[in-house]
Amino acid sequence: MTDEQALLARARSLDPEALAELHERYYRMLYFYVLGRVGERMAAEDLTAEVFTRLLEAFHRGRGPERHLAAWLFRTADHLVADHHRARYRRPEIALEEAWAAAREEDRSDVVVQERVREALEHLTPDQRAVILMRFWMDLPLAQIARELGKSVGAVKLLQHRALAALAKRLQDLRSDHGAA
Secondary structure (H helix, E strand, O other): OOOOOOHHHHHHOOOOHHHHHHHHHOOOHHHHHHHHHHHHHHHHHHHHHHHHHHHHHHHHOOOOOOOHHHHHHHHHHHHHHHHHEEEEEHHHHHHHHHHHHHHHHHHHHHHHHHHHHHHHHOOOOHHHHHHHHHHHHHOHHHHHHHHHOOOOHHHHHHHHHHHHHHHHHHHHHHHHHOOOO
């Protein structure tokens, strides 16, 4: 049994020290992943906290991951981010106010580029999105990404290659649809 598996087993039995260590180990990585998806610090903090709340609830029910904790955390984050985006689309007046506030804070062209990249990321598979954000946003090495996602380095390289190709195509399509920025 690896140290990671032993730590996860202790956390599943609700050992407070193990739970604290898991939080310490994964919070920052998960937070930046979520921030890259939602683009708002407060929302990223709330969603990241909710991921850990759901992990704790799963452990209380005798469920949750038995292996590959990072994959479980990122999958849960993906679901929460999707819910977050759906909720924003149901409240367009709030989304519009936030967009105007962001436009005042930053150069308009930067906002457009960020929105296009965010939109393009949403069209990737969850695994592709995780690899791209972990590799380029968080600057993690391929071997660590492979460990975190429970995949081989070769599988991560393939995911990265396919994700970059899909992003390039999607960004080109968005550029054509909206005109050059």
